[in-house]
Amino acid sequence: GAVVSQHPSWVICKSGTSVKIECRSLDFQATTMFWYRQFPKQSLMLMATSNEGSKATYEQGVEKDKFLINHASLTLSTLTVTSAHPEDSSFYICSATKGRGDNSPLHFGNGTRLTVT
Amino acid sequence: DQQVKQNSPSLSVQEGRISILNCDYTNSMFDYFLWYKKYPAEGPTFLISISSIKDKNEDGRFTVFLNKSAKHLSLHIVPSQPGDSAVYFCAATTYNFNKFYFGSGTKLNVKP
Numbered sequence A: 001g002a003v004v005s006q007h008p009s010w011v012i013c014k015s016g017t018s019v020k021i022e023c024r025s026l027d028f029q030a031t032t033m034f035w036y037r038q039f040p041k042q043s044l045m046l047m048a049t050s051n052e053g054s055k056a057t058y059e060q061g062v063e064k065d066k067f068l069i070n071h072a073s074l075t076l077s078t079l080t081v082t083s084a085h086p087e088d089s090s091f092y093i094c095s096a097t098k099g100r101g102d103n104s105p106l107h108f109g110n111g112t113r114l115t116v117t
Numbered sequence B: 001d002q003q004v005k006q007n008s009p010s011l012s013v014q015e016g017r018i019s020i021l022n023c024d025y026t027n028s029m030f031d032y033f034l035w036y037k038k039y040p041a042e043g044p045t046f047l048i049s050i051s052s053i054k055d056k057n058e059d060g061r062f063t064v065f066l067n068k069s070a071k072h073l074s075l076h077i078v079p080s081q082p083g084d085s086a087v088y089f090c091a092a093t094t095y096n097f098n099k100f101y102f103g104s105g106t107k108l109n110v111k112p
Helices: none
Strands: A004-007 A010-013 A019-025 A032-038 A044-051 A067-073 A076-081 A090-097 A112-116 B010-014 B019-025 B032-038 B045-051 B056-059 B062-067 B072-077 B086-093 B100-102 B106-111
Touching: A004 A090, A010 A019, A019 A032, A019 A090, A019 A112, A032 A067, A032 A076, A044 A067, A044 B100, A076 A090, B010 B019, B019 B032, B019 B086, B019 B106, B032 B062, B045 B056, B045 B062, B045 B072, B072 B086
Parallel strands: A010 A112, B010 B106
Antiparallel strands: A004 A019, A019 A076, A032 A044, A032 A090, A067 A076, A090 A112, B019 B072, B032 B045, B032 B086, B056 B062, B062 B072, B086 B100, B086 B106
């Protein structure tokens, strides 16, 4: 159980276009979803935290107008990279938690490799 | 300000021997700690966790030790296998699970 599906797994887009990444918890209701970004050979950088029905909380330095997060339901969160630029190329990973009480409180999707040309 | 630190970016171990991965944290409010394993181009997968009320948790070949006074935890893998070669992240969270902090990862290479 506790599967998180992320789609697409990879995407190539042209500079200036927007890209939407979906994150779904398939067999549980996620109280909170997190979006991470990983640069090559670096750690997971938390971008934002989203709770269903409320605005996402962005980490310092993350542009909320550029990285739009929508948490429409307890099983779906989306990240839209708007007006993408080559420096936005990265590996984006979503995760979801059922909240305290679960032995594995943070479940990850398989990530999305974004390449902006 | 990195609240969770993994000071060893890489570790190489012979198959069959013990792998010890270390992690330090600074926030005394953390009360739940986790280890994740990650292969390239994939999301991290959960390995093992430990609550701050314990100092040891074991699951098969994996054991996590927590030293609260030193704000240090470690992951022991015994015996190490080539399939264990991956990047290992430690993570910490507070009681309400509203934010998870990750270390920078340690790349483990288990040589056959």
